[in-house]
Amino acid sequence: MALFLAQQKKLGNESFYAPYLNMLPDKIMIGLCIDENDIRYLENTTLYHSIQERKQNVSNEFQKLIEDLPENTDITWEEFLWGYSVLSSRSFPYSLIDPNYDGPSEVLFPLLDALNHKPNTHITWMRNGDPETGSLSFVIGNEIEAGEQIWNNYGAKVCL
Known part of the structure; x- marks a missing residue:
């Protein structure tokens, strides 16, 4: 779903979802978005290690997803991270x-x-x-x- 959001955002006003996507912030500050200069202040904390581990897991997911994309789809890590941030902060x-659905979904x-x-x-x-x-x-x-x-x-x- 994060990839879908990134793809739709990239379509701009051609996306059916443009009115919604255009009202969202361009940057959503979740832990994964803390830049390298700032995250160093968290070194030697549990939060630092949690962020680094989560970032690696999300990056691995992203790499697997883009391997299966058609060649003309050029979603960047930053665009995907935006979609992931939207989903993780707003879902x-x-x-x-469907209360009968028993799987992880948002x-x-x-x-x-x-x-x-x-x-x-x-x-x-x-x-x-x-x-x-x-x-x-x-x-x-x-x-x-x-x-x-x-x-x-x-x-x-x-x-x-």
Whole structure:
């Protein structure tokens, strides 16, 4: 899916998903995006080793993917890393579409992924209907005043 995002982003306004992709930041600062000059400040920490290990794993995945791409597809590591960053920072569990699906998978919900996070916000992600025609609701567990920002909580929650 990260590769697909990178390919669609590269298509620019010709992509069906351009309105969504164009609203996303050009750089999403997850640990894998910390440059070599800055990451040296984390040396000798668990975080440093975790980032390096994850970066190597993602790089290996990328290398395997590009080996299978047609020759005229020229997705760079930076473009793939952007797609990976979008997916890892904005995805929701696929079970919100199909609760019977039992594999690891993710889905993007444009605009819902743009809500800011606030710890301890009481929110329930709730699916309605079947996987083909269903909908997703965010049910807020506390009162919100007019003009007040609506928050999401990307932490532990119940998905119904």
